[in-house]
Amino acid sequence: MKHVSCFSFVVISLFGSHAFSILTDGNVKNSTDLDFGSLDTKHVDVFRQLLNQETLIRMTLVKNVHALMKDMVSLQQSLVSSESEISSLKETTTREISELKKEVRSLKLENNRLSNKVTKCNENIESLTENLTVVDASRRVFETQLLKEKQVFEQNTSGILADIKTEVRYLSITLLDLHKHSLEIDKNIPELIDNRYKLISGRLNDSLEAYNTELRSANDKLSVSTKVAFTAGITSQDTSWSGSTLVFPKIIFNTGGGYNPTTGMFTAPVDGHYVFFVCVQSYNTNEIWVDIVLNGESQVRTMAHDKHDKDYFETGVNLVVLRLNQGDKVWVKRSRGTGYYSDSVPITTFSGFLL
Known part of the structure; x- marks a missing residue:
């Protein structure tokens, strides 16, 4: 662009200096350089008028050339500014594209992590279902x-x-x-x-x-x-629950009278081996950790936590087999976190039975 501007300036200068000197046969002359002795007197006035007009034309051309040069300088500055802005825009665009690529990679990794987590949860659920099937078959055989x-x-x-x-x-x-x-x-x-x-x-x-x-x-x-078993649940949700013992007031089944829906505790009526199962549902993005407790000592723990989507719920489950003496107490205790989710048909539940 700079070379084109310089070339244009030279062409215009040469054009202004020579091309418009037609009246003087291509030579740059003024009225003082002419030889009036060789001209007739009647033509002197005509030549003078023509020379004056040429001078005016040349002055006008010079002014136009200067104005054109100013415009070219202004245009050059505008081009430089535009190139700077374009360069800055390219850098910004490149940086934003790089950041977007990083975010896309991060989202892909997070998606893979969640997919693996869902797969593991499904495997755990399948394993738990198989274990429950085996336990039920063993109970029937027994x-x-x-x-x-x-x-x-x-x-x-x-x-x-x-x-x-x-x-x-x-x-x-x-x-x-x-x-x-x-x-x-x-x-x-x-x-x-x-x-x-x-x-x-x-x-x-x-x-x-x-x-x-x-x-x-x-x-x-x-x-x-053969008649000690219970299942209890919760029929409402609580977004800010932070108590100690999680009470399941809705009794679905309670033969043997071991579970107390007021205190949330199960008391073993006889000695034996018992199976306990807990299922807790988190509320939106809240996290909730609960333990199955035997006589005040935590035996197993489960948790539910979703930090990505407020309309997505996550479930925590766990199972434990315990040897109980008559009078031992088992209940569900909050380890940390707040709130839980359930419905009129219980989602958050607590179950147990004697093998």
Whole structure:
């Protein structure tokens, strides 16, 4: 651009200096350089007028050239300013494109991370479902075996009782025979037989009571072990809950009476191995961490937290198998975070049952 401007200036200068000197045959002359001696007197005035007009034309051309040069300088400055602005705009655009590329890469990484997280959650849910299926199958097998053992025990007990009754009848007959014979014997012999009868009767009564006690204990254990289970939930949401014990007031199932919907605690009615499961739903972008607690000591923990989208909910679940003695207490405690989400059909729930 600078070379073009200089070339234009030279051309215009040369053009202004020579091209318009037509009246002087291409030579740059003024009125003082002309030889008036060679001209006729009648033509002098005409030449002078022509020379004056040429001078005026040349002055006008010079002014136009200066104005054109100013315009060219102004145009050159405008071009320089425009080039600077274009350069700055290119740098800004390049920097913004680079930042956008970084953000795109970051979003891709975050999308991959979330995809992996969802995949892991699905795998955990599938594994948990499989574990629950195995546990349920084991429970059914155990109930079947226990029922068979109960039936065998009842059959054996019935057989034993029948044998005992038969022996008692035989003993009664024997005692009657002895009583008859005792009438024929000395008075001391009936008293001895009576004592013997009392001893045998006492032993038989003790045996019967022991069998009855064992049978009642087995029946009690069988009825209790197969009827301890509960599921409770929450039917409303709380965006700012920050308490300690998470209470599930809605009882869906509670056989055995172990769960208290007022305190949120489960109290073991008998000794045994128990399975507990908790599901907690976060509220929007809040985070919530909860523990399954045994007698005040945390056993397992789960959490739910979504920091990307206020209309997206995340679920935290966990399961634990515990050995409980009668009277042990289990409940759900907040570890950190606030709030939870649920609905009229409970989403946030707490369950447990005896194996």
